[in-house]
Amino acid sequence: METIGRFLFFCLLGFAFLSLLLSGGASRFLAERYAVTAVLRADVPPAEAAGLARKVAALPPVRSAAFRDPEAAWKEFLRAYPGLDALRGADGNPMPGYIEIRFRPDRLTGSDVDVVTSALRTVPLVERILAGEEWLPRLLRAGRLASRVAWGIFGAFLAGFFVVGRLQERARAVALAGDFAFLAERGVPAGRLAFLRAAAAAVSGLLLAAAGTAAGGGALFLSLRNVPFLEGVIGPPSDLLLPRTVAAAVLFSCGAALLSAAASLLGSRAARTGRK
Amino acid sequence: MIPGTRRILYALLAASVSLCVLFPAAAPGARDVAVELRKERGRLLEMKAREEKTAQELTEALRKEKRSKGRVGELQERLKRQRILLSGIDRKVSALNDRLEEAEKAVRALEAAHGQARTDLQRAEVVAFAGQRAGAGDPWRPSARERERHFMRVYLAADAEGVARITRARERKEAELSGLERQVAVTERKRTIEKKVGDTLLSSQEAERRRLADIEREKKRKEKELKSLRAKIARMESLVSRVERQVKERERRARKAEAGSAAGEPAEAPRRFASLSGGLSAPLAGKVVTRFGRQHDTTFDVTIENRGVEIDSSSGASVKSVGQGEVAFAGAVSGFGNVLIVQHGGGLFSVYGRLETFLVKQGDAVKKGTAVGRLAESPSGKSVLYLELRAGGTAIDPTSVIPLDR
Numbered sequence: 001m002e003t004i005g006r007f008l009f010f011c012l013l014g015f016a017f018l019s020l021l022l023s024g025g026a027s028r029f030l031a032e033r034y035a036v037t038a039v040l041r042a043d044v045p046p047a048e049a050a051g052l053a054r055k056v057a058a059l060p061p062v063r064s065a066a067f068r069d070p071e072a073a074w075k076e077f078l079r080a081y082p083g084l085d086a087l088r089g090a091d092g093n094p095m096p097g098y099i100e101i102r103f104r105p106d107r108l109t110g111s112d113v114d115v116v117t118s119a120l121r122t123v124p125l126v127e128r129i130l131a132g133e134e135w136l137p138r139l140l141r142a143g144r145l146a147s148r149v150a151w152g153i154f155g156a157f158l159a160g161f162f163v164v165g166r167l168q169e170r171a172r173a174v175a176l177a178g179d180f181a182f183l184a185e186r187g188v189p190a191g192r193l194a195f196l197r198a199a200a201a202a203v204s205g206l207l208l209a210a211a212g213t214a215a216g217g218g219a220l221f222l223s224l225r226n227v228p229f230l231e232g233v234i235g236p237p238s239d240l241l242l243p244r245t246v247a248a249a250v251l252f253s254c255g256a257a258l259l260s261a262a263a264s265l266l267g268s269r270a271a272r273t274g275r276k
Numbered sequence: 277m278i279p280g281t282r283r284i285l286y287a288l289l290a291a292s293v294s295l296c297v298l299f300p301a302a303a304p305g306a307r308d309v310a311v312e313l314r315k316e317r318g319r320l321l322e323m324k325a326r327e328e329k330t331a332q333e334l335t336e337a338l339r340k341e342k343r344s345k346g347r348v349g350e351l352q353e354r355l356k357r358q359r360i361l362l363s364g365i366d367r368k369v370s371a372l373n374d375r376l377e378e379a380e381k382a383v384r385a386l387e388a389a390h391g392q393a394r395t396d397l398q399r400a401e402v403v404a405f406a407g408q409r410a411g412a413g414d415p416w417r418p419s420a421r422e423r424e425r426h427f428m429r430v431y432l433a434a435d436a437e438g439v440a441r442i443t444r445a446r447e448r449k450e451a452e453l454s455g456l457e458r459q460v461a462v463t464e465r466k467r468t469i470e471k472k473v474g475d476t477l478l479s480s481q482e483a484e485r486r487r488l489a490d491i492e493r494e495k496k497r498k499e500k501e502l503k504s505l506r507a508k509i510a511r512m513e514s515l516v517s518r519v520e521r522q523v524k525e526r527e528r529r530a531r532k533a534e535a536g537s538a539a540g541e542p543a544e545a546p547r548r549f550a551s552l553s554g555g556l557s558a559p560l561a562g563k564v565v566t567r568f569g570r571q572h573d574t575t576f577d578v579t580i581e582n583r584g585v586e587i588d589s590s591s592g593a594s595v596k597s598v599g600q601g602e603v604a605f606a607g608a609v610s611g612f613g614n615v616l617i618v619q620h621g622g623g624l625f626s627v628y629g630r631l632e633t634f635l636v637k638q639g640d641a642v643k644k645g646t647a648v649g650r651l652a653e654s655p656s657g658k659s660v661l662y663l664e665l666r667a668g669g670t671a672i673d674p675t676s677v678i679p680l681d682r
Contacts (some may be wrong), residue, residue, distance in 0.1 A: 035419040039426065073427065080424040081403055082433065094434030095427055100419075127534070130422050 002168070003208065009161060010212020012258060016154050017213065017252050021245065022235040024105050025147020029233045030139060031063070031105040036116060036128040042070075043126045046097070052125055053099045059116055061107035069097045096127065096140040105235075110140055141200050149166040160262050161256075169201070169267025179272070194268040198261040205260025217249060317617070320513065325609040331580070334498040341495055344488040351481040358474040365467045372460045379453040386446040393442050396437040404428045405679040407664055477572060517669040524623060549599070549667060551676040552620055554644045556598045556678050559628065560651075562589030564682045568673035583671040584627065584664030587680065591654040594635075595661055597642040598626050598678060608632045612662055616648055621668065629662030 023029065038056070041050055049067045056065035068076070073095040080082060101116060117131045132139065173180070184190060217240055224230050224237040232235070239245060549556055566586035603622035609615040612629035616636070619625055634650035636642060651659035665674045675682060 009444050033419065037419060037423045037426075039423075075422060075429065076420075078426040080421075081428065081431075082401055084400055094431055096430070098423070128426070130419070132419060132422055134420060211284055 003204075005211050006205075010209045011074075011216045011219070012023055012212075013154070013157055013256075014209070014213030014216030014249070014252065016157070016216075018217050018220050018249065019234050019241065020147075020154060022239050023036065025150050025232055026143040027105040027147065028107055030143045031108045032232045032274050034103065034108065034132065034136070035137065036103075036113065036120075038123075038126045039128040039130065040097045040099065040102065040125055041127045042096050043096065048125060049097055049099065052123065056099060056101055056116070056120070059119065061112035061116060062104050063102045063104045064121075065099055065101045067099050070095050073098055086128055086167065092096070097269050108140070108143075111136065120146045148197075162259050163199075164266040165263030167258055167272070168263045169197070169264045172242050172271045173268045173271030176201055187262075194265055197268060198264040201264035202257040202261035206253055206257035206262065209253040209256030209260075233239065291402050303597060311473065312536045313603070318510070319606070321605070321609045321612075321615060321617075323505065323509050323611055327502065327509055328612065330427070330498060330505055333494065334502055336581075337491055337495040337498050339487065340607060341491045342490055344484060348481060348488055351477055351484055355474065355477045355481060358470065358477055362467065362470050362474060365463060369460065370466060372463060374662055375549060375651060376453070376456045376460060379449055382445060383449045383453055384437040386442055386449055390439065390442045390446055393435070393439045397432070397439055400432055431529045492637055503506050508533075513669070545549050549620075549624055551664060551670070552599045552622075552624060554600050556682055557644055558678055559598055560587065560589050560593050560661060561596050561651050562593070562661070562681065563586040565586075565660065566680075568671075568675065584662055585628075585630065585665060585674050585680070587661045589651060589661060590660060591651060591657050591659040592653050593659065593661075594647045595628055595631060595651065597644060597646045597648050598663075598665075598674075599624075600643045601641070602628070603636050603640045603642060603648070606638045614649065614651075615662075617643045618642060618648070623667060627664035627666070629664070632659075 038052075040052075044066070047068055049069075053065045053067040056062060063190065070093050072092040077095055103116075104111060113131060113136065116129075117129050118125050120129050180190065180193060220234070221237045223235060224240075233240050290311075319560050321533065411660050463639065545639075564585050565588040566582060568582055569586050571580050571582055595616075598617055599618075599620050601618045601624075603616065604619040604625065605615070605617035607615065609629070614631040614634060616628045616634060617625055617629060628649060630651070631649035633650045635647045635649055642648060651661060654661075
């Protein structure tokens, strides 16, 4: 039961770890929703606008830069304010074209946004830049806070795991105190017993963490594939197979093994000293 | 007294007595004929003067007619120009009215468009306000909402610019309209003035036409009168000729009687001025200004029959007899002023008209170069003498027998 419980717990932690890892906290969510809009002048030819979009897309912090012509802008506007098309009559479309610039989740910072908008302000084709000056700092601050909270919760779970593991090891050491005393009378050192038990806990922890993370990763993969919203928040399923993701999962399993070993050692010591 | 002379006087007395015995009614008859001839000549001259006066009146009527016709023609020309001008003004007014109508239509259309644009703008503002209040767009996409808000501002600005543009266009059209209205008013005033001028010209033309008709009537009356006078003159000339013939006959008989009673040498009377004894000389120094015979007046387009010539000379100049003879008539004749007629014998007469004073009287014998009268004094320093020569009852050209400066 304990093993199953630990496995399920690691499944949960692995899911959460990979989710946090891929999403970068709230970064991907925010990067998906935040974009800088470079409103172009009315007389800019589409070819020049597309060329400018390509140049902007080549900037390091930029994930994508898409040119939208005046017609697309007009349609987008009418989607937001339906009913206004009938009022325009024969005056035509007053909307200018624009370039929508999206940032990489890991580069969505105030300084990177400033770099891009400063570069755009020098371009004569651009009439105005809409970069959320009013609300962007608040958004970034909220994103940082959300990320910290998420990682904090994750850390709390890990701490809980450690505490619960230590208590379980202490209880187990108390329960096996007679056996330990018998082995001590026959010349087996108590430290060696504790070390061997810690090593066994590390191995089991590593195996359980690896298995749980793999299961959690699989569950996340399926979730990302089946729930498009999650993909926008966490990232594409393919990112799970990236080497850096796998390496992070391995490191997480190793960490879990170390944590299990530490919990085992500390629990054994507490049992010997009679502390809680 | 010389005995020879006494014998001749006795012989003449005896011849006279015998003539009186032979022709008891001849002496009183000759006196009657001479008196009648003088009377008829006086009447003839008077009638000729009347004819001349009537002819002058007719000439004056023709001149007036020509002047009146000229004025009618001028008025017609002016009226035509006035009508063309009025027609041009009418066309301009019509074009202006068309433009006015178009401008009014454009202003009405712009007012409608302005009203529609303002309504649309207000509705768009309502939509924008409602969108802001309700949070239009996806709240999870703040960048898109920011962009849409910007687009709404662009939309409202475009609408406001459209309204302003229509307002400006309407103001321009209204200004144009008021300018056109002013132009139409000015043109209408001009048209009224020109129409008044045209009416005045028309009434002037009518008045001139009436005057012309009066002149035409007057001219016809004068022509009729002239014709009648000419007929009378012709009759009178015939009468005078007849009397002249009687005078000649009487002279012939007298000569025959003289030939029978006295020496009996032939006394050949001259029939032509050129053969007049002593010759002829000019009555005064001057230039012929009106020639003899039929003269066509290009100004009045009439043909005038001149029976004499007019000689332009200094005012107050003395008029001399062109040859020797006897004053047959000295008196006033209407149209010629004071007229003096000298009988040169042989059916030759010289007539001097437009004299101011006579220096001889009827019955006086004159020689060639004898001053018979004087021309009138004139402020211009010029006076005209009328000279007519008649031979055998026919007027001849004085310039053909007298050396006159032409």
